[in-house]
Amino acid sequence: MKDITLRNGMKLPWIGLGTWQITDRTLMREIIAGAAANGYRLIDTAAAYSNEIAIAKAIEAEGISRKDIILSDKVWNSSRGFSEVQNACRRSLKKLKTDYFDLYMVHWPASVKLHQDWREINAETWRGMEQLYQDGIVRAIGVCNFKRHHLEELEKTAKIMPFVNQIELHPGFEQKEIVNYCKSREIAVEGSSPLGNGQILSNPQLSEIANEYGKSTAQICLRWIIQKGAAAIPKTQSTERLRANMDVFDFELSEEYMKAIDDIPYCGGIGIDPDEVTEFG
Numbered sequence: 001m002k003d004i005t006l007r008n009g010m011k012l013p014w015i016g017l018g019t020w021q022i023t024d025r026t027l028m029r030e031i032i033a034g035a036a037a038n039g040y041r042l043i044d045t046a047a048a049y050s051n052e053i054a055i056a057k058a059i060e061a062e063g064i065s066r067k068d069i070i071l072s073d074k075v076w077n078s079s080r081g082f083s084e085v086q087n088a089c090r091r092s093l094k095k096l097k098t099d100y101f102d103l104y105m106v107h108w109p110a111s112v113k114l115h116q117d118w119r120e121i122n123a124e125t126w127r128g129m130e131q132l133y134q135d136g137i138v139r140a141i142g143v144c145n146f147k148r149h150h151l152e153e154l155e156k157t158a159k160i161m162p163f164v165n166q167i168e169l170h171p172g173f174e175q176k177e178i179v180n181y182c183k184s185r186e187i188a189v190e191g192s193s194p195l196g197n198g199q200i201l202s203n204p205q206l207s208e209i210a211n212e213y214g215k216s217t218a219q220i221c222l223r224w225i226i227q228k229g230a231a232a233i234p235k236t237q238s239t240e241r242l243r244a245n246m247d248v249f250d251f252e253l254s255e256e257y258m259k260a261i262d263d264i265p266y267c268g269g270i271g272i273d274p275d276e277v278t279e280f281g
């Protein structure tokens with residue numbers, strides 16, 4: 001049970017490495033080395049994280065073969081449009097010293113609040129994403145933070161719908177509607193901020209369940225996401241926690257506990273509404 005199969009047959013691991021807020025090169029090398037030693041293959045970055053070069057250097061220094069990792073990157077909001085997205089992808093490829101991405105995603109939909117023509121902007125950006133896919137530069141294309149209305153609009157013009165929607169997903173933000181919608185469209189869900197950016201780990205209900213299973217609250221969060229059928233990309237800068245976050249395949253949450261976690265009220269969200277996101281995030 002180590003992979004999700006995308007609609008095009010590509011395999012996506014259930015657990016990957018989140019890298020947001022890690023920019024220090026020495027730290028990045030330690031993390032990438034620890035991740036490789038603990039069986040991580042998926043590395044998630046974005047042009048906006050300013051760490052693509054640090055990741056490339058770490059991969060090179062650790063002697064990790066490109067074919068042994070799944071590199072996932074994202075185009076930033078300032079590069080929307082057919083040509084812009086392709087140029088941005090090529091810039092990121094250069095920084096990561098690779099000639100392809102396994103997964104390339106639109107980081108945020110054009111904000112409904114900011115752009116009257118958000119439909120057209122998303123459609124044109126997506127046409128550029130499809131071109132990258134057709135040109136064999138990326139093995140799969142996806143979106144992040146797309147709500148149902150963004151996907152429904154995209155469906156009107158897209159030739160290939162996204163293979164993945166990376167959305168904030170954790171016990172404090174169940175996102176039931178969009179998760180179910182993606183499932184109905186065979187769009188794999190990848191949970192970002194799966195630990196609520198660390199803010200939900202002291203939740204008393206999660207602690208109680210963690211005690212019951214002899215696991216940590218972080219492991220309960222990750223297991224809950226996996227049992228929802230989604231992948232998760234926790235970020236940590238500790239080698240010990242890297243190991244722990246991968247150690248979630250030897251237990252199963254009961255239906256009763258899954259439901260109890262579903263019922264945890266909203267908490268720990270990163271608090272950005274995709275309909276209101278600015279061009280700066």
Ligand SMILES: NC(=O)c1ccc[n+]([C@@H]2O[C@H](COP(=O)([O-])OP(=O)(O)OC[C@H]3O[C@@H](n4cnc5c(N)ncnc54)[C@H](OP(=O)(O)O)[C@@H]3O)[C@@H](O)[C@H]2O)c1
Nearest residue numbers: 018019020144192193194195196197198218234235236237
């Ligand atoms: N597409 C998007 O718009 C979007 C948005 C947000 C995030 N993401 C992606 O999702 C990834 C993860 O989200 P995130 O970085 O917001 O946070 P997260 O993974 O939800 O939580 C990270 C926090 O939890 C702590 N932590 C990690 N493992 C732990 C463990 N086993 N026990 C206790 N604490 C633990 C980390 O501290 P230490 O580092 O000290 O361990 C850090 O403070 C990002 O790095 C990024 O790749 C994407």
